[in-house]
Amino acid sequence: MLSARLTELNENEILKYLGYRGQEIDPSLRTQIERCIAEVERAAVPRIVWKQLPVVENHVEGLTLAGSDMADLLANCSEVVLLGATIGAMVERLLMKSEVKSMADALIMDACASTAVENVCNNFEQDLRAEVEKQGLYLSDRFSPGYGDLPFEENRDFCALLDVERRIGVTQSPTHLMIPRKSVMAIMGIADHPLKMRGKGCENCPMFLHCQFRRRGVTCTGEPL
């Protein structure tokens, strides 16, 4: 039985969300980050829901899965696993409170919360991969609506199939944003042969939608967009 696991947050990941790239960190900023990590960890209630579904004739019932990334996944996989994950409404309240109190805290808190929900997804993926490999099968890497060419709007079908409102307390805004914000829908494929993993480019990066580097017109490796 796979369960939601939130493990220690990686400070480097948080700094990356904040747009840092190897610069020296001021001790007062480090203290502020440590305080924000502690507050997010205290408030977080990680929850997941997941479902394994068959791929029939390159199609999963109930999902559109548009785009070339998904066409490739469906052509190579016999099943998919859908994941819904959240760190809960208490973190949402903490983010809203910090937005009123201090913009600097709000930014750091947001980065900590993004890292936390990503941590829950990574831990699930790791646990699932171990289970799949025990059966002599292969797990693809993880895609979420909004990465690559999988449309963001597909969050709607993921949420419906996973019944996330009832199971983990996640709803959607009319523009398909998750409520609480730090919630993620994702899909992975299962195959009987090794699968090609995607490259490390921006289109495959979990930070793609909120990347501070891209907002400044560069990538995290310093290249212009």
Ligand code: SF4
């Ligand atoms: S890979 Fe792209 S999206 Fe991801 S952190 Fe680097 S610049 Fe941002």
